[in-house]
Amino acid sequence: MKKIIVIVLVMVVNTVFSQKESKLEKQFKAEFVFTGFGFSYELPLAKKWIVDLGAGIGGGVDESESYPSSFNSPAAYFKSEFKYVYNREKRLIKSKSIISNSGSYIALQAKYTTKRFSESATDEPSNNAILTDVHWGIQTPLGSNWLFNFHIGLGILRDLDNNNGLMSPTLGLKFSYILF
Secondary structure, three states, rough: HHHHHHHHHHHHHHHHHHHHHHHOOOOEEEEEOOOEEEEEEEEEEOOOOOEEEEEEEEOOEEEEOOOOOOOOOEEEEEEEEEEEEEHHHHHHHHOOOHHHOOEEEEEEEHHHHHHOOOOOOOOOOEEEEEEEEEEEEEEEEEEOOEEEEEEEEEEEEEEEOEEEEEEEEEEEEEEEEEEE
């Protein structure tokens, strides 16, 4: 009888703490990518939905090719990303970490990039542009405050000054440090 009571108590405590742990968290992060850096704020909207709002400095969009260019002459960017994190319960069952909103997700992102702050003689001119993409990604912790984020998808890059555009695959690698 004592064994049954202990087992039931362990299951109840585990269920209570698992449900508490699976909630998404608000977090303000410094982000580091290959073409720049910035800050973002993740805000849970519902049990499995997050909005990630960010701004930073990175490479501009090349006027002639409509591709993101190097960080030699930086430009500002502003982004909003709506994420649906779909596998947190499965991660808990497999004893994988769910801290810091870790998990696999599907997202819709819009990222606006301004003209470069200054043009050099060797750089192609850059334009205002917006990238809209749908992607699949994963966010995973690297220690207590660091996160690694990877995504792959398909997007449309629109040059707002020339009204040029192209559709292409998207790939993102990002390291983030949680400030609070």
